[in-house]
Amino acid sequence: MLSVATWNINSVRLRAEQVTRFLSEQAPDVLCLQEIKCAEHLFPHDVFEAAGYTHRVVHGQKGYHGVATVSRVPLREFSRHDWQDNGEARHVGVELLGPAGQGLIIENVYIPAGGDIPDREANAKFGQKLDFLERMTRWADALDRPTLIVGDFNIAPLPEDVYDHKALLKVVSHTPLEVETLTRFADAHGWVDLGRKHIPAPERNWSWWSYRTYWQEKDRGRRLDHMWASPELAAQSRAHRFVEEARRWEQPSDHVPLVTEFDL
DNA sequence: ATGCCAATGTTCCATTGA
Numbered sequence: 001m002l003s004v005a006t007w008n009i010n011s012v013r014l015r016a017e018q019v020t021r022f023l024s025e026q027a028p029d030v031l032c033l034q035e036i037k038c039a040e041h042l043f044p045h046d047v048f049e050a051a052g053y054t055h056r057v058v059h060g061q062k063g064y065h066g067v068a069t070v071s072r073v074p075l076r077e078f079s080r081h082d083w084q085d086n087g088e089a090r091h092v093g094v095e096l097l098g099p100a101g102q103g104l105i106i107e108n109v110y111i112p113a114g115g116d117i118p119d120r121e122a123n124a125k126f127g128q129k130l131d132f133l134e135r136m137t138r139w140a141d142a143l144d145r146p147t148l149i150v151g152d153f154n155i156a157p158l159p160e161d162v163y164d165h166k167a168l169l170k171v172v173s174h175t176p177l178e179v180e181t182l183t184r185f186a187d188a189h190g191w192v193d194l195g196r197k198h199i200p201a202p203e204r205n206w207s208w209w210s211y212r213t214y215w216q217e218k219d220r221g222r223r224l225d226h227m228w229a230s231p232e233l234a235a236q237s238r239a240h241r242f243v244e245e246a247r248r249w250e251q252p253s254d255h256v257p258l259v260t261e262f263d264l
Numbered sequence: 265a266t267g268c269c270a271a272t273g274t275t276c277c278a279t280t281g282a
Contacts, residue, residue, distance in 0.1 A: 014270095212269055213268075254281090
């Protein structure tokens with residue numbers, strides 16, 4: 001048995017208490033973090049060391065973005081892709097060294113949000129988001145071993161992945177162009193969306209709620225965080241959950257963690 | 265009705281997030 005989690009933590013230094021609680025309560029073997037918001041030399045290694053996560057790979061950046069994968073099982077850094085080609089720290093891949101999950105590749109990714117306007121001409125960030133996905137698609141085309149890709153995709157692909165499908169068709173994160181582009185990425189490798197394998201639509205499994213009071217009061221969430229597996233790996237997933245209660249903890253991240261358990 | 269919140273560092277204001 002191997003359990004893997006992903007969480008956009010929105011500053012790992014500020015949320016040491018919350019991440020410690022999550023590790024204690026859910027006990028994943030591996031946790032992939034996004035938006036750690038610090039350079040590698042400022043990563044709070046002591047917090048994870050004390051919790052038993054003695055294996056860590058950090059791809060940090062000063063101030064913004066940044067990803068890290070921490071683990072109770074041995075692993076090694078496998079890859080770092082810059083799919084935006086601008087130096088931002090938005091990906092790190094690891095290979096598990098076993099015995100649990102021996103040889104498994106876990107890709108931890110933070111896809112760009114894409115700005116406000118869903119138009120490449122009017123908003124360069126939207127174009128960068130689409131380009132990031134196109135480069136991921138070419139990468140996925142060439143994959144030749146079982147892989148798990150997790151993280152903050154910043155896209156809610158299904159109508160049931162948002163609180164109001166029709167209202168969000170023109171809102172970045174749920175536009176048809178983003179969904180089509182993400183679908184091409186999915187098709188490039190046959191990725192299985194574990195969130196919807198285990199919690200089929202229209203069952204609720206949102207992962208993000210805005211910090212703004214109005215939107216929280218209305219319970220307007222979106223499913224922006226994902227765990228996708230190669231087909232042969234997906235066949236070994238046994239359980240999957242969204243820890244929605246973490247959104248109500250003190251000083252929470254605006255995202256909640258996801259956990260998948262595998263027979264490995 | 266998407267910055268009215270939250271975080272960082274450029275720090276008493278600007279930038280970013282989705």
